[in-house]
Amino acid sequence: MAVLPDVTATTEEVKIEDLQIGDTNINTQEEIERLVQIIWKRKHLLIGKGNALPPAAKGVVCDIDVGNAKPVAQRCRKVAIQFREKFHQLIKGLLSARMIRHSTSPWASPIVVIIKKNGIDIRLCIDYRLVNSLTRLMVYPMPLINDLLDDLDKVLWYCSLDMASGFWVVPMTDRAGSISAFITPFGLFEWNRMPFGLKNAPQIYQRLLDNALYGFVKVTQDQDRSDRRDVFETGEPDLARNESVLGRRSYIDDILVTRRSWDALCEKVEKLLDVSDEWNLSISVAKSFWGQQKVDYLGHRVSAEDFAIYASVLYELREADFYEIARKIKSTGDDEGVVVEEN
Structure with a gap:
């Protein structure tokens, strides 16, 4: 399922005091100020509160390959009258943000x-x-959470960063936009940016982040930021990059920077911001924490002392009725797709 997000036309302007950096009970003011200045030098990458469309990433696109499959137009499902105004406003918001267009x-x-x-x-x-069942699978290794949690207790400082709006930074090819079309009581629309719910969306975004962090192929500096060329098709190697930025992968849009010393942490943050600028990747200020000794990462509370899974996660997993959730999704009818959320 691809969720239609609530979006806003703009985000709040980022102020330097919005940055969540360090701990005045642990860090000196000079340490905090050094990291602040490194981040603020790239303030154009920072996205404030709100749900507006971020700038498009460079050098990557989402395509959908359905082989020789013929187009399939499924029937429009009913939206109950009490929800139509909300639906209308949501569609208008997506159009205003240029996330979708008429199709x-x-x-x-x-x-x-x-x-x-x-x-x-x-x-x-x-x-x-149906579209996903016809889509050719993009084979790409997704990271294992256990691998990403290795050795996290052997460092002192952490930055837990959220890349703003994740999949939405990836433009769609014309073919992908057409295949992504969805029908509503208000018309037929298609995506300009990659939505959640497409079969290969996680792999496409993970490959983008892996390449930004490890530098396998390069994006040329004269490439227009609205260009829809895919650097992974051209495959021009990035010979200038001899080592990875962090020495670890991200988990889709969750990035963890780790270092034993504050000086080393600052150096790694600067390198990360450099490659983020190169690939035009934005960072959510509200969801990012810089220079911390304890952070939340992939459902765990991580620190130099130990790390543990959230108690709330364990409770939700124990209480979840996966059979009932699957039954409700499968029982969605052709004429009226309605699921009642109970939890």
Whole structure:
């Protein structure tokens, strides 16, 4: 399922005091100021509060390969009258943010309305099961969480960073936009940016971040930021990069910077911001924590002393009724896609 997000036209302007850096009970003011200046030098990469569309990443696109499959246009599903105004506002927001556009595609995937447990608010999704079943799988190794948690107790300082808006930074090819088309009571629309829920979206974004951190192929500096060329097709090697930025992978859009000393941490942050600028990758200020001795990462509380899985995560896993969740999704009808969210 691809979730239709609530978006805003703009984000709040980032102020230097919004940066969540260090601990005045542990760090000296000089240490904090040094890291602040390194980050603020790249302030154009920082995204404030809000849900506006971030700038497009450079050198990567989302394509959808369905082979020789013929286009499939599924029927429009009903949206109950009490939710239509909310749906209307959501579609207008996506159009205003230029995340979607009107479509004349022969493809059409239906929407699913998820009613939140308060019975008033809704979450809207696109049912891409048919499109995904026809899409050729992009084979790419996704990171294992256990591997990413190795040796985290052997360092003193951490930065837990969230790359702003994740998949949305990846532009769609014309073919992918057409195949991504979804049908609603208000018309047919398609995506300008890669949505969640497409079969290969995690692999496409992970490959982008891996390449930014490890420097296998390069993006040319004269490449226009709206250009839709894919550097992974040209495959021009980045001979200037002899070592990785962090010595570790990200988990999709979650990046962890680790170092034993504050000086080394500052150096790594500067290198990370340099490659983020090279690939035009934005960082969410509200969700990023710099120069901490304890951070939350991949469902764990991480520190030099120990790390442990969140108690809330264990509870949710223990209490989740996966059979019932799967049954509700599979029972979605052709005419009215409605799922009631109970948890």
